[in-house]
Amino acid sequence: MSRIIVFGGHGRIALLLAPILVARGDEVTSVIRNPDHVSEVEATGAHALVADVETLDTDALAEIIRGHDAVVWSAGAGGGSPERTYAVDRDAAIRTMDAAEAAGVKRYVMVSWLGSKADHGVPESDGFFAYADAKWAADEHLRSTDLDGTILGPGTLTFDEPTGRIVLDPEGKGEVARADVAAVIAEVVGNPSTFGRTIRFGNGTDDTAVPIVDALSA
Template sequence: MKIVIAGGHGKIALRLTRLLAERGDSVVGIVRDPRHVDDIERAGGEAVVLDLEHATVDEVAATLVDADAAVFSAGSGNNATSARRDTMDRAAVVLVMDAAEQAGVRRFLHVSSINVGCADDRDIGDGYAVYLRAKRAAEQHIFARDKLDWTVLRPGVLTDGNGDGTVELTAGNRVGPTRARFDQVTREDVAAVLVALIDRPDTAGRVYVVVGGETPIEKAIDV
C-alpha cells in the first residue's frame, strides 16, 4: 500500500512510517522543513516538502496520487498562537481532506485528542482549550464528509516510552467525553493502532479513544 502522512516529522508519524515501511508499504511524509527530510528517509519513507498552512489543494493532491490512505498527524505545537492552532489543527485538516477527495483517495485517518469534548471546560486552561476547539472543529468537518472513509483516533496523553502492543481502545461518540481524562498512551502504541486501523476498512465512520491498557491491539480493534 501507499500511505501519505500529513505531518510526517511528528513523533507519531515517524513511528508510523517505520512500522509501515518495515512491512513493505510505501510511505510519503509531508513536511514543512527541508531539514526533516533525512529523518523521514531514515525511517523508511519518502519526504515531500510542503507547507500545509500555505499549500493549495492541487499541491497536496499531487502527493496523494495513487495513495491507498491519508493520515493526518500534523499539529501546531505546544506554544502555538491561537491563529496557528486554527490554521494547522483545523484548516490544514480540511485542506488534506479536499486534496484526498480530488485525488480519489477515500481512506482518511485523523489523529485527534481524547479531550475534544472538553473544549468549553473553564478548568482546563485557555491554551489547551484553544487547541481542543480547533481539534473539535476539525472533527466536525470530518464527520460531514460522505466521500471519505474516515476514522478518528483520539489518543490520551502521549508519552515516548516503548510500546508494548497492548492498549485500551474504546468506541467514542462524535461529541466526546465532557470530563477531561489524562490517561497516558505511548506514541509507539498509537502508531501501531493506526497501522491496524489502516488494515481494517470496516472501522470507517467510527471514532476511537486509545489509552494504555492490556488488550493486544489486533484484538482491541474489534470493540
C-alpha cells in the same frame, strides 16, 4: 502494498509509524515542512516530501495526495499561537480532507485526542482551548465528508516503551505510549472495520488492556 501519505512526517508519532508501514511492504510518503528534516525522515524508509500544508491550497494538496491509497493526518502546530493552531490543526487539516475527496483517495485517518468532543470542557481562557476547538472542528468535518474516515483519540502521550496493548474509552487522561499510537494507526489504516469510527484509547493497566488487534475488533 499500499501507498500511504502521512502529514506531519517529522512528528514523533510519524517517525515511529513509518518504519512499521515500510517493514510490512507499504510505500510511505512523509510530508514535512523543514528541508533540514529530510535525512531523518528518509532514515525511516519513507520518502520525504517537503511541502508547507499551512500555505498550500486544496488543489495543490490534491496533487500531492493523488495516487495514494490512504491519508494519515498527524500534523499540528505544536502549541504555537492560537492563530497558527487554527491555521494548521483546523484549516490545513480540513483542506487535506477536501483534497483527498478531489483526488479520489477515500481512506483518511485523523490523529486527534481523547477529549475531542463538542463538550470538551476546555474554557476559552485556557491556553489549550484553541487546540481543543480546532481539533473538534476538523474531526466534525471529517465526519461530514464521504471519506472512509477513522478518528483516533489517544490519551496523554508518553515516551514509555510500547506495550502492544490498549483499552478503549479509558477513564481520566488515558496515558498512552507514542509507539502504541503508531501501532494503532498502522493497524487501522487498512482495516475496513474501523471506517466511520471514533476510537478513543489509552494503555490502560495490565488488568484492563488487551492486544491492539483485539481491542480494535471489539
